[in-house]
Structure formats: C-alpha cells, structure tokens
Amino acid sequence: MLETVTDVIRDYKSDPSLVVTPETPFSSFGLDSLEEVELIMKVESVTGISVEMDGEILTVADLLALLEKAA
Numbered sequence: 001m002l003e004t005v006t007d008v009i010r011d012y013k014s015d016p017s018l019v020v021t022p023e024t025p026f027s028s029f030g031l032d033s034l035e036e037v038e039l040i041m042k043v044e045s046v047t048g049i050s051v052e053m054d055g056e057i058l059t060v061a062d063l064l065a066l067l068e069k070a071a
Contacts, residue, residue: 001047001064008043009060022061043067 006020013029026036036057043063044050051066 001067002060004047005043005060005063005067008046009039012039012042020060022059022064024060026057026059026063 002020002022006018009020009029010016010018018029029039031039040051040053040057040063047067049067049070051063051070053066055062057063057066
C-alpha cells in the first residue's frame, strides 16, 4: 500500500524523485488543506478504498492506517 500511496503523491506533486516514507509528515509536501483533501480523494480513487476522515492525517503512516482500517 505504501508504494501505491507514494506513486499517487509523486504524481500529484509532479515529482518522481520525491522521498515518501511512513514517517513523512504531510506538511512536508507543501499542501494546503484543500490540496490535502484532493490528494486523499485521489488515493481513494486509485485504491478503491474510502477512508473516514475522523481525525487529522499528520503523516503518511496515518493515511496508511486509515486505508488498512477501511480495507
């Protein structure tokens, strides 16, 4: 799942060399709140998994946990 999320983030940011790890904070991507929602919607579209946004997603690991919980 990390590879899929990484690919989506790299595509969204148009940066194929972007380093993404579970510990990477979302703030490091330079996204505003609307862009974060758009990115998460793109991840949902690619994975076919809808996540409940019931808390803050601070790191890539937070998003991965939500995806795994919803799968």
